[in-house]
Amino acid sequence: MEANFFLGKDLIDAFNDAYEKELSLTGKEIIEQLIKNAEIARTEEVPMCQDTGFAVVFVELGQEVHILGGALEDAINEGVRRGYTEGYLRKSIVGHPLERINTGDNTPCVLHLKLVPGDKLKITVAPKGGGSENMSAIKMLKPAEGVEGVKKFVLDTVKTAGPNPCPPIIVGVGIGGTFEKSAILAKEALLRSVGSPSPRPEIACLEKELLDEINKTGIGPQGLGGRYTALAVHVEIYPAHIASLPVAVNLNCHAGRHKEIIL
Ligand code: SF4
Structure with missing residues (x-):
């Protein structure tokens, strides 16, 4: 939900910089709209785009971490399910690429799992528009x-x-x-x-x-x-x-x- 509502400061800074330097008046106007759009999304806690994306999740799992109580991938998909349902984010995933029936809760995610040294679990959620x-x-x-x-x-x-x-x-x-x-x-x-x-x-x-x-x-x-x-x-x-x-x-x-x- 936060990924869809709150754009990063780095991106907002890049918008502001582009607004200053864009030479086309139409281009400038569009960048201004993007800045306002991001501000509305942030303050009203609504998605900044109607396409709330495929939930791409990067996990760095410390090799000293032991996960109890079930499969990590199931837990992440449960998080995606709750986020997309409670946040009223658009459900954009079809369960079969040819039959194309919507799964109804934006699962499954695309999970990239990397084993790293340490005892931490880092989860990055990057919703990706179609x-x-x-x-x-x-x-x-x-x-x-x-x-x-x-x-x-x-x-x-x-x-x-x-x-x-x-x-x-x-x-x-x-x-x-x-x-x-x-x-x-x-x-x-x-x-x-x-x-x-x-x-x-x-x-x-x-x-x-x-x-x-x-x-x-x-x-x-x-x-x-x-x-x-x-x-x-x-x-x-x-x-x-x-x-x-x-x-x-x-x-x-x-x-x-x-x-x-x-x-
Ligand atoms: S590509 Fe998709 S997610 Fe990205 S701004 Fe366009 S409609 Fe929105």
Whole structure:
């Protein structure tokens, strides 16, 4: 519920910055509406978008933690069920991708579980809207395509998406690993504080270059033209097979929602 009602300060700061710097009057007006919308959601405790998302949950489980009384995944799904029911959040999940009957309580979540050192349990809930998820893409590049191939694929993905992911967007990019690892990296990249650079200087440079290129496309806020097509590009990397260069681009709309708790 909190993830859907209260946008993070990092994102609100990014909206305010974009409002100051946007050159298109229509774009400026749209960003102003996004700021007001986020404020209404926060003060009235209502979702900031009607699409309250697929509940994507990242769990970091300390290896010294022992969970009693039932399955962790069942407990998390119960939390999702209660949150979406008590918070009057839209139920957007169908139980079978082809038969398409709504499960009625937004379960199941998509759970990513990582075992880490320590005795804590960190849960991050990141509701993900369908519009921006649908415009995300993955490609297995040839290693010889290199960084230029990566840049082209990211830009092509953003241009193809156009207004559909509700810009200004946050662009999560995963490079390396296997097919599925790159996709998870791209999703994890969206959890970073908006605009925080990668600690790797060469990747921070790539993020900046991609953001500049994306914001030259002119797609702009809500696709109506302007400078702010994206608020940030976050790139995560992982070692790769000698024969592979996977690249995943996970687009997040301006509703970059996530909340975390450490138990
Ligand atoms: S893409 Fe994001 S902002 Fe657009 S409708 Fe979906 S959740 Fe809402």
